[in-house]
Amino acid sequence: MVKPNILIADDHPLLLKGLEGFLKEKKYNIIATCLDGLSAYNTIIKEKPDIAILDIEMPNMTGIDIAKNCKRYDIKTKIILNTLHKEKKMFENAVKFNIHGYLLKEFALTEIESCIASVCEGKPYFSEKIFKRFSHSSDENTNIESLTRSEIKILKLIADEMTSSEVADFLSISVRTVEKHRANIIKKLNLDQKPNSLLIWSQKNKEALL
Incomplete structure (x- = not known):
């Protein structure tokens, strides 16, 4: 696989140099x-x-x-956020803007290669510690039993990062029908009414949907 072109930004010089050195040693293209x-x-x-690995809190x-500007202006660079913060509010604010990765700095060097590989395949990657802390617990997988076959099929497509329009085209149904299914799924799974809540849940519970 061709290595992606990567930008790294961090206002802590030592952390920036450390991550840059690690990725260069692994033969990544740091531009x-x-x-x-x-x-x-x-x-x-x-x-x-192709990818920008960014500290969440930086000057200016x-x-x-x-991430917000990249989404607004349809910039194709995929954003991975790297942070010391473990606050739920910070995480929820970040996922509103279609970030592709969210890493905790204390685990960054052990997870960064898996994160980059996942992002290159078009799959979001969220630190395992983040999922365990903020996502619904695994015992809520029992709620999957309340979903219809159609709802599970749609969840699988959402896990593959399809938009409602793409799901509608793929299943030959209307966007309105997809949105109705999404609303029903959110209600059945007791998820928050927030952007990307279904994407995050479906990514975390992808194996349970097979």
């Missing part, structure tokens, strides 16, 4: 490093890296701000 958010965002616009522009 730029930045010490603040605005420089990172400008470089993303100019260089168009946060990693979440960058």
Whole structure:
């Protein structure tokens, strides 16, 4: 597999250098490093890296701000956020903007390669510690039994990052029907009414849907 072009941004020089050195040693293509958010965002616009690994809290522009702008302006660079923060609110705020990865810095070096590989395959990657802390517990998998075959089929497609329009086209049904199914699934699984809640849940429980 061709290695992706990667930008790294962190306002802590030692952490930035450490991650850069680790990835270069693993033969990844690091095309730029930045010490603040605005420089990172400008470089993303100019260089168009495949992946940007960003600290959440940086001067001038946060990693979440960058993710928000990339979503707003349909910038194709895939965002991986790397953070020391374990607050649920921070995580929920980040996933609103279609981030592709969320890593805790204390585990970053052990998870970063799996994260990059997953993102390159088009699959979001969230640190295992984040899932255990914030996602619904595994005993709620029993709620899957309340789902219809059609709902499970739609959940599988959501896990593959299909939009409602793409699901509708794939299943030859209307978008309105897909949205109705999504609402029913959220209700049955007792999920929060928040963006990406189904994506996060379906990714975490993908094996249970097979």
